[in-house]
Amino acid sequence: MSDHSVVPVSSVECAPTPSRGRIRLAIVRQRYNPAGGAERFVSRALNALSQSDGLEVSLLARKWEPIEGVRALTVAPFFLGNVWRDWGFARAARRRWQAEGYDLVQSHERIPGCNIYRAGDGVHARWLELRRQTLGFWRRLSLKLNPYHHYVCRAERKMFLDPRLKLVICNADMVKREIQQAFGLPDERFAVIYNGVDTAAFHPSLQARHRAAMRNEWQVPSDAPLLLYVGAGFERKGVARALQALTSHPSVFLAVVGSDKHLVRYRRLADRLGVSARVRFCGAQGDVKPFYGMADAFLLPTLYDPFPNVCVEALACGLPVLTSTTCGAAELIEPGENGWLADALVPASWSAAIGEWLAARSHWDELSRSARRTAEPLQLSEMADSLLARYRQLLLALPSDEQAA
Structure with missing residues (x-):
């Protein structure tokens, strides 16, 4: 055991x-x-x-x-x-x-x-x-x-x-x-x-402190569903899969925090998919906490990740986590309770996971509390x-x- x-x-x-x-x-x-x-x-x-x-x-x-x-x-x-x-x-x-x-x-x-x-x-x-x-x-x-x-x-x-x-x-x-x-x-x-994770620094109170100002700074409508991605290595961690999944959900925005040497390629992909107006490439950030505060959920469609810190940070901030079955943090996720899981190699599964998250909008407060409870022992x-x-x-x-x- x-x-x-x-x-x-x-x-x-x-x-x-x-x-x-x-x-x-x-x-x-x-x-x-x-x-x-x-x-x-x-x-x-x-x-x-x-x-x-x-x-x-x-x-x-x-x-x-x-x-x-x-x-x-x-x-x-x-x-x-x-x-x-x-x-x-x-x-x-x-x-x-x-x-x-x-x-x-x-x-x-x-x-x-x-x-x-x-x-x-x-x-x-x-x-x-x-x-x-x-x-x-x-x-x-x-x-x-x-x-x-x-x-x-x-x-x-x-x-x-x-x-x-x-x-x-x-x-x-x-x-x-x-x-x-x-x-x-x-x-x-x-x-x-x-x-x-530092559960005092990464806390649901970040939303009250940063949501309005950050959404105004990054031109995200106050009531728009916003997914957050944080990480470098866009190919492995699935930024392309995230962009493709947005095409089925025209109300959803995505904030991408992190740098990649092929950033121009991903901007062009967003243009080709017709989602660029709803994607914010925010670059690498010294302090990611305000970005957790502006988001409604966390998205990491990684191909392979032993256990990314960003998932426990997001959970501690009260964000439900949508990640892959080949991510170690999937062990913390109870689908429909504190997040959703999808197969990194099946593009349709990401659109479906986002759809289920959107359908549960009336229960987002409950999802947030469950996410926070998951992180508190860590x-x-x-x-x-x-x-x-x-x-x-x-x-x-x-x-x-x-x-x-």
């Missing part, structure tokens, strides 16, 4: 600690993108973990934002191309954590030799399998021949089969199942801990307590010669 529950605080406080009195934990994440969901998770986790008395946290990364209470170590070897980039960082990070002598190393990258892997990026082979189904012959061939994907799959397999890997932290049962199917790891190697402090309990349990069982190997 997967462990979504928060480990009682008493079990954290009573567990023995290393001889130094504090667990020295290294967290490894290569890149920082302020708009990236994985990076936002790491930042939130680091902030929460740094407040734990029994933990000394270091971050190994090419670059990162300053985080109080966290020692940041720059690991930035020269590279040309993405294969060299990932291989070089993995090699340099492993050397650095071995030199520092940490008690535990938690990697958010596919690096063999770590004690803990946080599987926030899911299973690369599963992503490739789904992506192939959306491509024509030549693009499928290009995908197959791309050396980067071969590198990632090899590194992933080597890491999961490395005997030094003792714990895999998944952010959804979906990811746990995929890893087990691909690599055969036993249940006891896993912990399923959903992403935490506190950042409880996520940190669950992680810390796992670290202590693992350290007790880990032979000293395997710590930070």
